[in-house]
Amino acid sequence: MNKTLMLVICDFLLLSMLALARFDPPVDAPEPTLTATASSATAEAELIGLLEETLQSEQASRQNLTEDLSQTRESLQDKARQLEEREAALKAKAAEAQALAQSKAKVEAEQRELLSKVENTQSKLAEVTQERSLLNQSLTQLEQETNTTKARLTQTQDDLIARELALAEREAALKEAQAEKEALTAEREALNRQLEVAKAERVLLEQNLSAEQQAKALLQQEKEAAFARADRLSENVSQLGQGVSQIGQGVSQLGQGVSTLQKASSDMQKEMDASRPRTMSEIFTRFQKNRATLNFRATEKGLFGNTQNKTYTSKSILIRDTEGSIYLATHTSNTPFAFNKNPQNILSASLTIELGNQRYEVPRIAFLNVDPRLIYIPIPKAIFEASGLESFELALQPERWEEAVLIKNDETNFGSTGFRRLTSTERFLRMDRPALGELFAEFASSSGDLAFTKNARFIGILSDTTHAVVLNDFLASGIINLGEDYSVTTATNDLTRLEDRIRKLPSEVQ
Numbered sequence: 001m002n003k004t005l006m007l008v009i010c011d012f013l014l015l016s017m018l019a020l021a022r023f024d025p026p027v028d029a030p031e032p033t034l035t036a037t038a039s040s041a042t043a044e045a046e047l048i049g050l051l052e053e054t055l056q057s058e059q060a061s062r063q064n065l066t067e068d069l070s071q072t073r074e075s076l077q078d079k080a081r082q083l084e085e086r087e088a089a090l091k092a093k094a095a096e097a098q099a100l101a102q103s104k105a106k107v108e109a110e111q112r113e114l115l116s117k118v119e120n121t122q123s124k125l126a127e128v129t130q131e132r133s134l135l136n137q138s139l140t141q142l143e144q145e146t147n148t149t150k151a152r153l154t155q156t157q158d159d160l161i162a163r164e165l166a167l168a169e170r171e172a173a174l175k176e177a178q179a180e181k182e183a184l185t186a187e188r189e190a191l192n193r194q195l196e197v198a199k200a201e202r203v204l205l206e207q208n209l210s211a212e213q214q215a216k217a218l219l220q221q222e223k224e225a226a227f228a229r230a231d232r233l234s235e236n237v238s239q240l241g242q243g244v245s246q247i248g249q250g251v252s253q254l255g256q257g258v259s260t261l262q263k264a265s266s267d268m269q270k271e272m273d274a275s276r277p278r279t280m281s282e283i284f285t286r287f288q289k290n291r292a293t294l295n296f297r298a299t300e301k302g303l304f305g306n307t308q309n310k311t312y313t314s315k316s317i318l319i320r321d322t323e324g325s326i327y328l329a330t331h332t333s334n335t336p337f338a339f340n341k342n343p344q345n346i347l348s349a350s351l352t353i354e355l356g357n358q359r360y361e362v363p364r365i366a367f368l369n370v371d372p373r374l375i376y377i378p379i380p381k382a383i384f385e386a387s388g389l390e391s392f393e394l395a396l397q398p399e400r401w402e403e404a405v406l407i408k409n410d411e412t413n414f415g416s417t418g419f420r421r422l423t424s425t426e427r428f429l430r431m432d433r434p435a436l437g438e439l440f441a442e443f444a445s446s447s448g449d450l451a452f453t454k455n456a457r458f459i460g461i462l463s464d465t466t467h468a469v470v471l472n473d474f475l476a477s478g479i480i481n482l483g484e485d486y487s488v489t490t491a492t493n494d495l496t497r498l499e500d501r502i503r504k505l506p507s508e509v510q
Helices: 003-020 039-214 220-275 280-289 381-387 486-504
Strands: 291-301 307-317 326-331 346-355 358-360 364-370 374-379 403-407 412-422 427-430 450-452 458-462 469-470 478-481
Touching: 003 039, 003 469, 039 486, 280 291, 280 403, 280 412, 291 326, 307 326, 326 364, 326 478, 346 486, 358 381, 374 381, 374 412, 374 458, 403 427, 478 486
Parallel strands: none
Antiparallel strands: 291 307, 291 346, 326 374, 346 358, 364 374, 364 478, 403 412, 403 450, 412 427, 427 469, 450 458, 458 469
8 A cells, every 4th residue: 555645544543533532621510409490491401502502612623623634634645745756856866866877887988998999099000100101111112113114114115226226137138148049049050050061071071082092093192182181171170079069068158047047037027927917806816815814702891781792803814024024904993992982891802813724812912003093913924834825915115006906804895996195194095986896886995994006915904984004014002912811901091092192193094
């Protein structure tokens, strides 16, 4: 039972008992008498009046008690209401105290987390400072390598010019040697004819000598003259044999010279064949026979915090630089590291390449120095030789050709287009709208397409729909480890830095 209701009932019973109780002093009753007098009626009337007054007093007392009871009841109800309000206030204060305790615990937890973040920030700041120092060292090294590369490029251009001059001289020497060969051949034929005539003359002389021996007795003088003539002829024949021997030595030397000329001619034919224009179909067929497949696998964070596994596939070719090193190259749009995505969402990444019948797990990739939107992968020579695939040489002077052949990185199409170098930078070519392919009705260039010269030399990769990056070296502006060594923090920092590098490129190629 409610305590408040019990108190009200107890108070009501107590007041009822007090109302029924009489605390007036007792009135001495008159002693009864047996005498009947005339005042008995008067006494009875007085008693009745007294009883009436007592009754009225009792009624007034009861009315006062009723009023007191009502007031007490109202007071108790007020007290009960105040008690309920106080209990409600106490409950509210208890809830408020509990909420304050929870808030205090939350604030303390946030303070501890803030302290932890501050400590992590300080450690990250130290790491960033150290990384900045390493980046400055890398930048210095890259500048040195760039200067070395420029010097190497200048030397290569000089060597190419000297090679072209030497080729022209060799062509002239070859023509001269061929003319000399023809003259020696004609002279040899004339000597052979003279030798045959001398042999015929010798046979005739022997016949004449036999006839003179038969007529020795009769023609002694003619015989001696014949012997003298024969001696002279023998000397002539001996001299002629020596001349033939010398001719044979000259022919042998000529054969050696012809062998050397044939070797030089073979080298020249190879160079001329390498410089010979190919059709688009020939280049596309060679691309299909020697293509490599790049398979990226990544775990990425979605819009609502869920994770999903993605696969990125593209086609590439084996590229040989001037030093004989082998590389694969592709556009970042064909990888998880496209610059239009949030790098913090890339939780893991790995790469497998297919070369011929073998698969190879790649531990890291490099971003090209001239344009970080392109990545490249060095290929060990042992893996290249085991693949059985051909490599494509770099086109060091693509402007020698008026058109380029473009092949889709997914090998779905190909076509040709004109191009020109940009005036703002020599490492980019602006491609015209491609012409229709010979085997396909439509062609539209896009980022990641591969560009070749007409003699099947590799120019580079399109960074967007209209500009191609000319590849003449493989210098890295950043490296990201893959597989178990992949780090989200390191990859995010590197990609953010490389994105700033892209913004510093000429505006027309961004």
